Amino acid sequence: MQRFKLFIPLLVFVALAAVFFGVERKIQGGDYAPTDLPSALLNQPLPVFSLPALDDGRILTNSDIQGEWFLLNVWATWCPTCHYEHPFLVSLAEQGVTIYSVDYKDEAAAARRWLAEKGNPYKATIFDAAGSFGLDLGVTGAPETYLVDGEGIVRFRYQGALEQKVWDRNFAPLIAKLPVLGAGQ
């Protein structure tokens, strides 16, 4: 028994090492991101906003962004990861996904040039120069993408670049479960 006690520290070490190794593998594999926060907006309605559109400056409000379900992508030209995810957004739009966007704390001219050069996957872009809508959304940085259902309720928030793997793992199952608008009534 006394002898066994000597090995307790070693056993604790091995157990901890196994746990840490497992978590590290999950992080590497993209299954677990310790810095991701659950959005406080989850299952809450999209915050009310009234902001100019990036392209023509007309005022957009909540009634202007609607759909059976849609994505709300937060981006900016100063954000390198947004640059990386942009082609995937374009391909999603080509597949018929409705994407609106928030140009977050950006310069209008640079943002317009970005969309002209890279293609515009967005049905409308809200120009949030001061970041006030971003604050209401609980944005911590760009890019972030919100999945909003037909009733304007936020169903999911993803922090980081969208890509096929993320889409298949996080978005596709949720979208499949969304009630078809009007079908339930």
Place this chain on the structure above:
Amino acid sequence: MRNLFLISCLFLMSLSANAVIETYQFDTDVQRARYQHFIEELRCPKCQNQNLSGSDSAIAEDLRRQIHRMIMDDKSDIEITQYMVARYGDFILYRPQFNSSTAVLWLSPIALLLIGLLVWWRMWSKRARPSATASAELTPAEQQQLQDLLSERDELDTKTDSEGRSQ
């Protein structure tokens, strides 16, 4: 003396602390104190192990500006806290409210303390047990025996003592 001099030189050369320098104007010292309290107690949502006062990130800057604005608008502390929690969740509070998702956070120290006390109590009672049996109450007969032994020794002591002195 020379060491003292060198050490004081070190203090003179110490690098300036990396505090955030934004100058917000306040009408009263209470407002300033509340602002300081909020930026110490709220966590930066981007750089997750820093509070708002220690973070350089853009979102921390925005939140500091927002707190300043809300304080100047005479919003109460509760309103400001609710505003932040509504957007960033309990995460933003360094002292989160007690609810089902934060219960583990609040209760685990107490649980650990109880486990510690239990271990300590077991170790203590194990160590105390042998002496505890020895100091248990004596029966009257044993008490008598003890008294006899003690008085016998006292007699012997005085005897040897006086003998020693007389020699």
